[in-house]
Amino acid sequence: MKIIFDPEIPEDLREDIKAAVEEEGLEEKCPECGAKEIYVALLGKVLDVKCYDCGYSYAEIEMEEE
Numbered sequence: 001m002k003i004i005f006d007p008e009i010p011e012d013l014r015e016d017i018k019a020a021v022e023e024e025g026l027e028e029k030c031p032e033c034g035a036k037e038i039y040v041a042l043l044g045k046v047l048d049v050k051c052y053d054c055g056y057s058y059a060e061i062e063m064e065e066e
């Protein structure tokens with residue numbers, strides 16, 4: 001599974017976000033279209049995880065406070 005980050009997500013957060021997404025144990029590929037690329041955007045403190053190809057919503061993950 002490849003993660004594509006929203007361009008607005010700062011570089012220094014990307015490792016933490018990647019770890020959070022991996023911990024979530026999402027499906028290996030999209031159940032809708034079979035794509036293996038996911039797109040992650042950060043909305044406030046919530047990660048919005050979607051299929052990069054079709055927009056299928058995998059999960060919304062709340063980031064923990066540091």
Ligand SMILES: [Zn+2]
Nearest residue numbers: 030033051054
């Ligand atoms: Zn898809």
